[in-house]
Amino acid sequence: MRTTLGAVAIVTVALLAACAGLLGVIRHGLVGSAERTALTRAEAVAAVTGSGRLVDRLAVPEGEDSLLQVVTDDGRILAASHNLAARGPVASFEPADGHEAAARGLDLALRSDPQPHPFRIVAVRATTAEGSGVTVYAATSLETARYTQDLLLRSMVWGIPPLLLLVAAVTWRSTGRALRPVEAIRAEVAEITERDLGRRVPVPASRDEVARLSLTVNSTLDRLEESMDRQRRFVADASHELRNPIAALRAHVEVGIAHPRLLHGGELLDDVIRVQQLADDLLLLARLDAGQSPERSALDLRDLVRDTVARRPEGRVPVSVSVSVSVSVSVSVESTGPALIHGNRGQLARVLDNLLDNAQRHAREAVVVTVDAGPAGVLLEVRDDGAGVPEADRERIFTRFTRLDASRSRDAGGTGLGLAIARDIATAHGGTLGAGPGPGGRFALRLPADSSM
CATH class of the missing domain: 3.30.450 (Beta-Lactamase)
Known part of the structure; x- marks a missing residue:
């Protein structure tokens, strides 16, 4: 109108x-x-x-x-x-x-x-x-x-109203035809609920703004459906992962109540630590998914690596290997050139900790961390002399709650969230994290350099 x-x-x-x-x-x-x-x-x-x-x-x-x-x-x-x-x-x-x-x-x-x-x-x-x-x-x-002037004026008086009616009719019809797809989009979106995210709005054949609007709405619905599916899987996986340590805690508590002498405080503490670690990981993932951006500052990745490795106790995570003896894992740091970046120190330290935990869990004798800075950015690599990651699984290991083999069991391994958290943090900092070819395990973190420093 x-x-x-x-x-x-x-x-x-x-x-x-x-x-x-x-x-x-x-x-x-x-x-x-x-x-x-x-x-x-x-x-x-x-x-x-x-x-x-x-x-x-x-x-x-x-x-x-x-x-x-x-x-x-x-x-x-x-x-x-x-x-x-x-x-x-x-x-x-x-x-x-x-x-x-x-x-x-x-x-x-x-x-x-x-x-x-x-x-x-x-x-x-x-x-x-x-x-x-x-x-x-x-x-x-x-x-x-x-x-002549009067004749022309009379002609206009009688001719203009029909012309205006024609303009109104044409405008009404053409505008209605242009808005009809929009109304169809509105009606379809109004019927879509969180339980029916598979529906999509109709895309008109015309290559105009309405068609682009339909494509944008469908793309948004695709992302929303993917996010909802990811959230459902995350909740289901988290519930599944929490069930075992909570059940173990309950069993220990019940045994302690019934037979106080049989209660093993060390096992109870391990279960509590595991539940706490899993809760911390889930909370961090929830914050990353929500897009929370903690305060960032300029820092040198070399110093961060040195400080992180220095505060880690040796043998903090036990290592299981295929041989008959256990070996300790040594960690060394190699650094070449300046490595200036802009990021959150705590989150980047968490990435390195997770990568080192994973490397120590699978290394035989050595874990090497290298930091290299170049025109394309800063590269941090964590290498171990373990069996490495098969090429077919180099992307799957970054999926939440993913463990590749029996050596990554719940007793010897982590929560299955460390690498997923590391990649999410890297992505939030504008970088990438991936697993590379061997020999041994190799993880490469690439971050953009801080041009202001």
């Missing part, structure tokens, strides 16, 4: 302006034509006056659309057309000094009609054969101009 009213209003203003302009142009043209006709006749009479051949009765075309009159300076009529016989001067103005003629519009009442009629009258100065000055007045009727 607003579009239709707006279009009609604009067209109305445009038509009225065009009509006013057209009427003005037509009137100006007709008045100019009448003035030129009168001037031509006045100049012809002036020439006759100067030659001494002026007669009392001046000839004009039949009818009363032309007037002629020759008036002396003292107001006497020397000659006039038949329609001005026995009438005083029709005008009293004269051309200004330096001008040959002057023109004005006058309303004159003629002998056959007492009602005044519009004329365009021209005054031209002339000199008689005797040398006396006279003024020749020639007038042409503007009745034709007025009739």
Whole structure:
């Protein structure tokens, strides 16, 4: 409705302006034509006056659309057309000094009609054969101009309303057709619920803004459905992971209540620590999924690596290997060049801790951390001399709650969230984290360099 009213209003203003302009142009043209006709006749009479051949009765075309009159300076009529016989001067103005003629519009009442009629009258100065000055007045009727103007105005009055109705109908129909897909999109989106995210809005065949809107809405629904599926899987996996340590805690508590002497505090503490670690990981993942951005600052990744490795106790995580003896894992740091980045120190330290935990869990004798800075950014690599990650599983290991083999059991391994957390943190910092080819295990973290430092 607003579009239709707006279009009609604009067209109305445009038509009225065009009509006013057209009427003005037509009137100006007709008045100019009448003035030129009168001037031509006045100049012809002036020439006759100067030659001494002026007669009392001046000839004009039949009818009363032309007037002629020759008036002396003292107001006497020397000659006039038949329609001005026995009438005083029709005008009293004269051309200004330096001008040959002057023109004005006058309303004159003629002998056959007492009602005044519009004329365009021209005054031209002339000199008689005797040398006396006279003024020749020639007038042409503007009745034709007025009739033409009235006819055009009546045509517009009767023609504009149907044209406006046509504009309104076309605008209403075209706008309705353009908005019909939008209404279909609105209706479809209104029926989509969180339990029915598989539905999509219709995409019109036209390649216009509405089609792009439909594609954008469908893309948004795809992301929303993916997010909801991911959330459901996350809740289901978290519930499954929490069930075992909570059940173990309950069993220990029940045993402690029934048989206090059989209660093993160490096992109970391990279960509590595992539940706490899992809760911390779930809370961090929830914050990362919510897009929370902690405070960031400029830091040197070399210093962060040195500090993180220095505070880690040796053998913090037991290592199980396929041989008959257990081996300890040594951690060394190699650094080349400056490694200036912009990020959150705590979260990046968490990434390194998770990578080191994973490497220590699978290494035989050594874990090496290297930091290298270049034009493309900063590269941090954590390598171990373990079996490495099969090529088919190098992406799957970053899925939450993923464990590849029996060596990554719940007793010897982590929660299955460490690598997923590390990749989410890397992505939040504008970087990437991936597993590379061997020998051994290799994880590469790439971060953009801080250009402000």
